[in-house]
Amino acid sequence: MTGEISGAVTTTADPAPLRPMALLRIRPFAVLYLNATVIGLSVMAQTVARSWLAFELTGSNAALGGVLLAFGVAMLVMTPWGGVAADRLPKRLVLQVSVGLLAASSAWIGLAAAFDVIEYWMLLGASVLQAVAFAVFGPARMAFLGEVVPRGSLGNSVSMLLVNNELSRVVGPAVAGVVVGAVTVGIEIIFLSSAALLALGVLTTVRMPPGLPSGDAAVRSPLGELTDGIRYVLRSPQLTALLWCGFGVTMAGLPYVAFLPTVSSDLFDTGSAGYGVLSATAAVGAVVVGLLMGRRRHRGSETRTFVVAGVVFGAAVGLLAVAPTFWAAVLVLLVVGAGNLAFQTANQSLLLGLSDMAYHGRIQGLVMMSFGAFGIAALPLGALADAVGLRWVLGGMGVATLLVMGAFVLVTRGRLAREDVLRDLG
Structure with a gap:
């Protein structure tokens, strides 16, 4: 695992990746995929409802950013420990606990709205609960892939799970936007239905393998596990570069999702239905590209895909x-x-x-810290949008994303050149 990025992605190193239907014939992966579907639908629907509820209660971009700030701080603190839990504990247990927390956060807001006692601070509390749950769910789910699918098919399995998330973003926001806009008790319906789906998600994990930890994780302290994982990443320039670039792009560009309610209401006067359309539209684009990536028979230059995609994302923001x-x-x-x-x-x-299986959970925990960081960035960006205008802030986010990708290319340009040569030879 100490070689260059190119060594991990040349087509001669791994067998041809499995296609989607072949991957779904692997029973543990199929169960993981179904579990992700149930969770994705419920979480994405309630995310739309919570953002719209925050906007109704406060009417400000800063308040929208505040909901993501609560989420982001909790994610930033908890995700490294979620990665430790994924490598140290049975992954199935980790998934069950995390999905249970997601159900509790949904039920809390749904009941508060139903009894008309909902307040803004409750949305902040629910965001913290959801962040803690994702902090342990995300690393465990991704680390499971290394155990249940062939190594050469990791890319396609990742693509399938991410496409699954985006399909949920198509259905969840579209339904939530219509229900919230058309039904008087739409908020309550979204949150309580989400809680029920998440309870079903806990049940689906019973059919998964236990995902027992490997190596000597049980004899080290959790802090020792975390420290060991960080040292492992720092010993690899390739892993380090991928992590800081992913962190920077996510923090600079992804807060656009926090401002879609304002884009819909203030810029275009289309209300909650327009918000649902905008959220679902981004997901449609993701689904189309994800399906194309999942059908690739050869991985080719994965690093080139990484760079081009980051540039396209920044330019589009x-x-x-x-x-x-x-x-x-x-x-x-x-x-x-x-x-x-x-x-x-x-x-x-x-x-x-590029990483050993024993470190997959901790590395995924570090990856997910970027999603906490984007939540933290949303509050000052929201306040700045209130002060100078949302369009200026969105433009600055796009420029910042492009600068991060430019820095990655400059740092890794020698490796990218060698990768192209090896790909041509392969």
Whole structure:
């Protein structure tokens, strides 16, 4: 695992990746995929409802950012420990506990809304609970892949799970936007239905293998496990570069999702239904690209995919700032979703392929810290948007994303050149 990135992605090193239907015939992966579907639908639907509820309660971009700030701080603190849990404990147990927490956070807000006692601070508390749950769920789910699918198919399996997430983003936000806008008790329906689906998600994990830890994890302290994982990453320039680049792009570009309610209501006057359309549109672009990536028979230059996707994502976020009409924003968001999905797929595939299985959970925990960081960035960006205008902030986010990708290319340009040579020889 100490070789160059190119050594992990040349087509001669691994057998041809399995296609989606072949992967789904692997029973543990099929169960993991079904579990992700149930969780994705419920979480994405309630995310739309919670953002809209926060906007109704406060009417400010800063408040929208505050919900993500609570999520981000908790994620930033807990995700490294979630990675330790994924490597140290049975992964099935980790999944069950985390999905149970997600169900509890959904039920809490649903009941508070039903009894008309909902307050803004409750949304902050629910965001913290959800962040803790994701902090342990995400690393365990991704680490499971190294155990249940062939190594040469890791990229396609990652792509399938990410496409699954984006399909959930198509169905969940679209349904939530319509229900919230058309039904008086739409908020309550979304949250309580999500809690029921998440309870079902806990049941689906019973059919999964236990995912027992490997190596000597049981004889080290959790802090020792975390320290060992960080040292492992720092010993590899390739892993380090992929992690800081993923962190930077996610923190700079992904906060656009926090501002979609304002894009819909303030920029284009389309309300909650328009918010659902915008959220679903980004997911549609992601699904199309993800399905194409999942059908690849050869991985080719994964690093080149990583770079191109990051540049496309950053440029599209910048274009969103100057979209003149609602339908122009819809077209731009197709590209935003496609670029983000391709970037995240390539990043996860490279990280899994370059690391030892015993460290997969901790590395995924470090990856997910970036999603906590984007939540933290959303609050100051939201306050800045209130002060200078949302379009200026979106434009700056796009430029910042492009600068991060430019720095990655400069740092890794020698490795990228060697990868191209090896790919041509292969």
